Amino acid sequence: MSSTDALIYYTVLSVALPFILLLANKLLASGRKSRRKRLSFESGQVPFEWGETSFPVEYFPYAIIYVAYAVLSVAVFISAVAIIDNPQSAFNLVLLLGVLSASSVYAALSLKELPQRL
Amino acid sequence: MVVPIPPPLDQLIRFIASEPFVKAAIFPGATFVAVLGILSVWYERKLLARVMLRIGPFHVGKYGGWLQVIADAVKFLSKEYIIPARARRKLFVSMPMAALLLAALLFAFIPFSEYWVIYRSDISVLLVFLLLAVSPIPFIVAGWASGSKYSFIGMIRFAFQIFAYEIPLFLALTGVIIAARSFDIVDIVNAQAAVPFAITQFIGFLVFFIAAVSEAERIPFDLPTAEQELVEGWMVEYGSVGFLTIQLAMYTKLDALVFFTVNMYLGGWHGPSLPGLPDTVAQPLWVFVKFLTVLTIILLFRGVYTRITMRRILDLGWRVLIPLALINLFIVSLTVYLPTLVG
Numbered sequence: 001m002s003s004t005d006a007l008i009y010y011t012v013l014s015v016a017l018p019f020i021l022l023l024a025n026k027l028l029a030s031g032r033k034s035r036r037k038r039l040s041f042e043s044g045q046v047p048f049e050w051g052e053t054s055f056p057v058e059y060f061p062y063a064i065i066y067v068a069y070a071v072l073s074v075a076v077f078i079s080a081v082a083i084i085d086n087p088q089s090a091f092n093l094v095l096l097l098g099v100l101s102a103s104s105v106y107a108a109l110s111l112k113e114l115p116q117r118l
Numbered sequence: 119m120v121v122p123i124p125p126p127l128d129q130l131i132r133f134i135a136s137e138p139f140v141k142a143a144i145f146p147g148a149t150f151v152a153v154l155g156i157l158s159v160w161y162e163r164k165l166l167a168r169v170m171l172r173i174g175p176f177h178v179g180k181y182g183g184w185l186q187v188i189a190d191a192v193k194f195l196s197k198e199y200i201i202p203a204r205a206r207r208k209l210f211v212s213m214p215m216a217a218l219l220l221a222a223l224l225f226a227f228i229p230f231s232e233y234w235v236i237y238r239s240d241i242s243v244l245l246v247f248l249l250l251a252v253s254p255i256p257f258i259v260a261g262w263a264s265g266s267k268y269s270f271i272g273m274i275r276f277a278f279q280i281f282a283y284e285i286p287l288f289l290a291l292t293g294v295i296i297a298a299r300s301f302d303i304v305d306i307v308n309a310q311a312a313v314p315f316a317i318t319q320f321i322g323f324l325v326f327f328i329a330a331v332s333e334a335e336r337i338p339f340d341l342p343t344a345e346q347e348l349v350e351g352w353m354v355e356y357g358s359v360g361f362l363t364i365q366l367a368m369y370t371k372l373d374a375l376v377f378f379t380v381n382m383y384l385g386g387w388h389g390p391s392l393p394g395l396p397d398t399v400a401q402p403l404w405v406f407v408k409f410l411t412v413l414t415i416i417l418l419f420r421g422v423y424t425r426i427t428m429r430r431i432l433d434l435g436w437r438v439l440i441p442l443a444l445i446n447l448f449i450v451s452l453t454v455y456l457p458t459l460v461g
Contacts, residue, residue: 002138007226007237009142014222017148018215018363024195025359031198038203040266041354047204059278059432066281069440073285076447077292083454084299090455097448104441111437113429 076100141236151225155369160187162417169421194362202355204265213260214356214363220253221367224374229304231387231401241301246378247291250333253371254280260364261352272351275428276342279332282435287329289443293322293450294382307386314385322446323383325439330379332435334372337420341428373409376416380408
């Protein structure tokens, strides 16, 4: 119970800390409102609308590959948990990890360099 | 004549002196986390100054300018908090606060000895990993909520970096969990009483360490916030208390990651016994010695390395660390499985 109490107190203090900083800023800071101050940073240029600009986002497919790898790593993790209780039944996992390791090494070596667009 | 203490005051004193409050508010709780965050900034500045043959902070504070960080914090607090016209106001203000909260919560589950831990859980590794996985989200949202192209580009870079390094981090941790056969960090540290996992799982340690440095956005992996070239990337619009909160969150997260590394791979509080010191003091002392060593190495990267390009950052994550993490996991599972065949 004391451990749970400590966690509750600590969480309350952690939540309070940013609010205390914000309150201190309200009390200490002074300034006059100005439209110019609220302009976004544009390297000294006059800011222009988002609609007038476009830029390519490289490596975008890797966001999708991330999802696949995340699912895979969770599956490996859940399988690995089985070893904790029953190490005798680990053969399938050893096999899976062996195949995954070999295929990922092969993929890494054959790719030579990470392509920006797949 | 003894003056009796009024009951409400007596209750208050008992509450403040109680074990849960001391752990939550003093050590290893809020005061410790805040002071450590501030001292880390000071230590980094002094260390980098030595590397660059400078003196570093000197004038404010009697001993090595240690009050300079406090002076800087007061300066940030006394500046006007400007919210850009195009920013999503609520998210812009709340995300740095969320980042600091998540970073601070990491310390709730990180033990400094079997006794000095705020909350001991059977699944503390998973809780820490959950917080580590969620902690980049406020930064990503903050970059988007700033309503600036520079912040947006920095945020995209940050997101891709996190994508590339989170999986190796997770896979490396899985190796430790299998070897220790527990999700409790205290059990994992005790499993390293004889030999730390940094030796038995050297590949995993290497993968975890590199991924942790990337997670903390330290040089050479600080491309999303490169202050000289990319004007602080996703946090370019933040100033005043917003910037201060983000900096505090980042240093708190760095400290938590270093303590986590010490516990997971460097044997935590295990070390040669110190004569004359009880375990309750000696054990956290060993953790601090190891913490300071690892922190110094990470901070020195900033003095001796240049930041690498985005292509190389992603290349290292996807093409090198993930295969290495899988190989490490394969070796660990073999070391668990093969003895069962002999038995």
